[in-house]
Amino acid sequence: MVDVSKGSAPGGPGVNLTKGQAISLEKKGGGTLTAVRMGLGWQAAPRRGLFGSRTREVDLDASAVLFADKQPVDVVFFRHLVSDDGSVKHTGDNLVGGAGQGGDDEAILVDLQRVPVHIDQIVFTVNSFTGQTFQEVQNAFCRIVDETNGQEMARYTLDGGGQYTAQIMAKVHRAGAGWQMTAIGTPANGRTFQDLMPSILPHL
Amino acid sequence: MTAELVRGQNHPLPQARLEIRVSAGTPVVAGATLCDEQGTVRGTEWVAHPGSPNLPGLEVSKQAAADHRLAVDLEALPETVHRLNVLLALPTGGGGPVRFGAVAAPFVSVTGLDGGEVATYTVTGLDSESAVVALELYRRQGVWKVRAVGQGYAGGLADMLRDQGLPQARELAVTIQEAVSSGMARAVAPPPPRTQDGDRARRTTSRAANAGRDAQSDAAPSPTTASAAAPGPVPPAPTAPPGPDGGVPQPPQAPRGGPVDYAHPRRRNTAPPPPPAAPPAQPGGHPQPVAGDATGWSMEERLYNQVWGMFEDLARTVAAYRSAVDFAESRMEQELDKALSDPRSRIGTAGDNARAAAQAKRDELVGRAREVLDRDLTQLAAETGVVEPALPPAFASWDNPVWHGYRVPMEIPMALRVGDLHLSEQPDLRIPMLVRLPLERGLWIDSGRSGSGAALMMESDQLRAAAMETAAAHAARLLAVYPAGEFTVHVIDPAGTGAPALAPLTESGVLAAPPAAGAQGVTAVLAKLTQRVELVQMAVRGGATDSLPPDLDTAEQLLIVNDFPHGFDDRAVTQLRYLADEGPSVGVHLMMVADRADAGAYGPVLDPLWRALLRVTPVPDDHLIDPWVGHTWTYEPLLPPAGSRVVRQVLAQVAAARRSLPR
Numbered sequence: 009m010v011d012v013s014k015g016s017a018p019g020g021p022g023v024n025l026t027k028g029q030a031i032s033l034e035k036k037g038g039g040t041l042t043a044v045r046m047g048l049g050w051q052a053a054p055r056r057g058l059f060g061s062r063t064r065e066v067d068l069d070a071s072a073v074l075f076a077d078k079q080p081v082d083v084v085f086f087r088h089l090v091s092d093d094g095s096v097k098h099t100g101d102n103l104v105g106g107a108g109q110g111g112d113d114e115a116i117l118v119d120l121q122r123v124p125v126h127i128d129q130i131v132f133t134v135n136s137f138t139g140q141t142f143q144e145v146q147n148a149f150c151r152i153v154d155e156t157n158g159q160e161m162a163r164y165t166l167d168g169g170g171q172y173t174a175q176i177m178a179k180v181h182r183a184g185a186g187w188q189m190t191a192i193g194t195p196a197n198g199r200t201f202q203d204l205m206p207s208i209l210p211h212l
Numbered sequence: 213m214t215a216e217l218v219r220g221q222n223h224p225l226p227q228a229r230l231e232i233r234v235s236a237g238t239p240v241v242a243g244a245t246l247c248d249e250q251g252t253v254r255g256t257e258w259v260a261h262p263g264s265p266n267l268p269g270l271e272v273s274k275q276a277a278a279d280h281r282l283a284v285d286l287e288a289l290p291e292t293v294h295r296l297n298v299l300l301a302l303p304t305g306g307g308g309p310v311r312f313g314a315v316a317a318p319f320v321s322v323t324g325l326d327g328g329e330v331a332t333y334t335v336t337g338l339d340s341e342s343a344v345v346a347l348e349l350y351r352r353q354g355v356w357k358v359r360a361v362g363q364g365y366a367g368g369l370a371d372m373l374r375d376q377g378l379p380q381a382r383e384l385a386v387t388i389q390e391a392v393s394s395g396m397a398r399a400v401a402p403p404p405p406r407t408q409d410g411d412r413a414r415r416t417t418s419r420a421a422n423a424g425r426d427a428q429s430d431a432a433p434s435p436t437t438a439s440a441a442a443p444g445p446v447p448p449a450p451t452a453p454p455g456p457d458g459g460v461p462q463p464p465q466a467p468r469g470g471p472v473d474y475a476h477p478r479r480r481n482t483a484p485p486p487p488p489a490a491p492p493a494q495p496g497g498h499p500q501p502v503a504g505d506a507t508g509w510s511m512e513e514r515l516y517n518q519v520w521g522m523f524e525d526l527a528r529t530v531a532a533y534r535s536a537v538d539f540a541e542s543r544m545e546q547e548l549d550k551a552l553s554d555p556r557s558r559i560g561t562a563g564d565n566a567r568a569a570a571q572a573k574r575d576e577l578v579g580r581a582r583e584v585l586d587r588d589l590t591q592l593a594a595e596t597g598v599v600e601p602a603l604p605p606a607f608a609s610w611d612n613p614v615w616h617g618y619r620v621p622m623e624i625p626m627a628l629r630v631g632d633l634h635l636s637e638q639p640d641l642r643i644p645m646l647v648r649l650p651l652e653r654g655l656w657i658d659s660g661r662s663g664s665g666a667a668l669m670m671e672s673d674q675l676r677a678a679a680m681e682t683a684a685a686h687a688a689r690l691l692a693v694y695p696a697g698e699f700t701v702h703v704i705d706p707a708g709t710g711a712p713a714l715a716p717l718t719e720s721g722v723l724a725a726p727p728a729a730g731a732q733g734v735t736a737v738l739a740k741l742t743q744r745v746e747l748v749q750m751a752v753r754g755g756a757t758d759s760l761p762p763d764l765d766t767a768e769q770l771l772i773v774n775d776f777p778h779g780f781d782d783r784a785v786t787q788l789r790y791l792a793d794e795g796p797s798v799g800v801h802l803m804m805v806a807d808r809a810d811a812g813a814y815g816p817v818l819d820p821l822w823r824a825l826l827r828v829t830p831v832p833d834d835h836l837i838d839p840w841v842g843h844t845w846t847y848e849p850l851l852p853p854a855g856s857r858v859v860r861q862v863l864a865q866v867a868a869a870r871r872s873l874p875r
């Protein structure tokens with residue numbers, strides 16, 4: 009369903025992820041990873057038929073749910089753009105997507121050093137707020153980037169992803185003194201992150 | 213919708229009354245020339261400049277500044293005018309930059325009177341030019357449009373004016389520059405130039421998201437920006453970060469064309485030095501905090517933004533701590549409940565062990581949360597240590613030495629400090645509470661004992677006296693931060709009980725009139741201010757501000773009301789409510805010194821009055837909520853240190869400046 013492709017986008021070589029594979033967010037050479045960005049980009053799919061050039065607006069939303077011991081504590085999404093502690097920030101809602109040129113149309117920045125000590129997992133999700141399935145969007149992707157050097161660590165292609173309206177994308181979680189990222193890539197259905205909670209819980 | 217113009221592009225103007233805002237990052241002269249149908253400036257009377265700032269339908273600033281607001285009323289321009297050129301020029305003879313290529317690209321925007329931007333243009337690509345036509349507003353078939361021009365002149369104003377067909381171009385250019393230099397002698401130190409430093413995001417202990425970018429931009433401070441653009445002293449080398457007292461004392465800088473140095477000797481007025489490169493990249497390393505480390509067009513704006521940034525950082529780091537503690541507590545309770553409900557734990561030591569384990573888990577998590585909190589608090593305390601001494605008077609507490617070097621300002625500051633805020637986790641870490649000027653709402657200084665524990669500890673009379681002293685300190689501060697004659701204070705003190713607290717105001721002679729006493733006094737003052745609000749409102753709504761009576765006091769007005777509702781009849785109460793609602797938009801503000809319980813007889817009819825005012829207290833009180841996470845903050849009033857004469861000294865200067873105003 010969801011294709012986990014090689015992270016070969018601009019910014020450097022990524023990590024080849026398969027579903028459920030954990031990668032450590034420790035940098036080579038011992039430095040700890042300090043900031044990650046979840047990026048989401050898409051382009052509305054043109055409708056086929058008589059008015060072939062007409063496009064329909066597609067609103068995809070990126071969310072991040074903060075968990076402490078498997079309990080949701082805070083969530084960052086288009087109605088709550090900054091977590092109360094300030095460590096997770098949404099760059100703002102984009103309602104129509106972009107030109108599909110590969111840039112992030114929405115992004116969530118996580119300052120891992122500022123995440124409160126009791127938060128141990130952060131799950132990133134993508135939802136189609138306008139209800140179109142991933143089959144109807146073009147050039148849609150989501151990715152996790154090391155914000156300090158711009159390197160892409162994981163990338164999913166969403167378009168052509170079947171009759172789903174959401175994806176549980178990945179999670180970052182504490183491991184020892186640092187953080188690890190685990191790719192999840194599970195398709196789901198839902199309009200906002202609340203609808204996804206039952207699908208998220210098995211991955212915690 | 214704002215149109216971002218590129219050179220040569222035009223855009224229709226939807227309204228005739230406009231404001232043209234200029235931000236240049238360095239002091240520039242802003243003016244305008246009027247042209248006839250042939251594009252010719254017919255005479256010097258068609259040029260608005262600092263020496264002749266007012267023409268029909270056009271007003272420009274009287275001095276060079278980094279920021280300008282030009283007022284334009286296209287309908288009031290003479291019929292023969294078909295084009296209006298907005299021009300910028302660098303002041304000569306002040307030792308400042310002589311070419312636009314050495315300074316940041318000026319930014320101009322055309323806005324409506326409601327503040328809505330119509331079009332903007334960044335004047336880029338300039339090099340050796342010292343004068344530039346930034347925009348032209350022109351009439352085409354009865355419709356006004358704006359065009360981005362960006363035509364520069366290496367020969368300065370004289371060349372520009374000659375190009376527009378003015379015969380006396382050279383003479384007028386000299387006149388303009390003379391008017392500017394004489395104005396500069398009186399002006400406060402110019403704002404710092406914009407450097408790439410100014411756009412940097414705030415940096416705290418682990419704002420790692422910004423660390424990479426910061427490290428890059430700091431690594432190579434452009435020598436062009438640092439030296440050529442700085443009109444004043446060259447900023448200290450990055451290897452000399454400011455000490456905890458706010459900076460290495462700087463020698464008094466050379467005055468720019470004037471005999472008086474208004475700069476605070478220990479305060480830099482240029483861009484702060486770039487902090488040491490890349491310390492945030494080292495885990496656990498603390499970047500050196502720097503005053504003015506925030507975005508803004510001027511040092512004042514940067515400090516304002518920095519203070520608000522510190523406010524937000526403190527709110528958020530405490531939110532993180534509190535949520536971690538809450539989580540640890542609730543997890544422990546769950547685990548204790550579980551241990552208690554397990555039959556096996558009722559015998560032997562299993563139950564005790566489970567309890568001890570649960571408590572140890574709680575303590576461990578709380579301990580780690582506290583560690584993170586302490587790290588952030590240390591960082592914020594260090595930042596406070598450099599920011600406080602750098603604050604201008606309007607932002608500074610009364611014990612700041614900047615008040616001893618006080619001079620009556622030439623411009624209204626962007627904000628006013630009305631108190632300090634702190635949270636219970638770290639009571640000695642105080643954030644200045646800055647509110648924007650002109651005031652958006654009046655103040656209510658609560659003399660009631662209903663609020664905090666501190667208020668309950670005091671006798672009622674003591675508290676009322678303290679409230680009135682607080683009010684006098686707020687009023688003195690407002691008088692001090694406004695230019696001479698631009699802020700007028702009235703007092704209603706029906707029974708004269710406020711006289712001791714008001715003494716600094718009454719004795720220095722800064723009040724418009726002696727405090728009004730008795731019911732008659734109340735009626736007279738309220739009637740006068742109500743009439744003023746009505747007049748100005750009518751004039752603004754009718755678009756006829758020029759029809760206001762010439763004797764109208766155009767200053768902002770503050771009315772201090774003591775002992776409300778003593779001396780008030782129903783009509784006076786109605787007028788007071790009217791002033792609270794309608795006054796702020798036309799520059800009339802209330803400062804109520806009152807115990808709400810005293811006016812309890814009026815019932816809910818006064819609720820809107822209290823709600824319209826910002827409640828502050830004469831003693832510490834927990835009643836203010838931050839806008840990010842909703843903590844309750846303890847407010848503390850700003851009072852001069854005991855025995856200090858700083859307020860009287862400041863008011864004496866204010867009074868002297870008012871007396872020397874032309875009547």
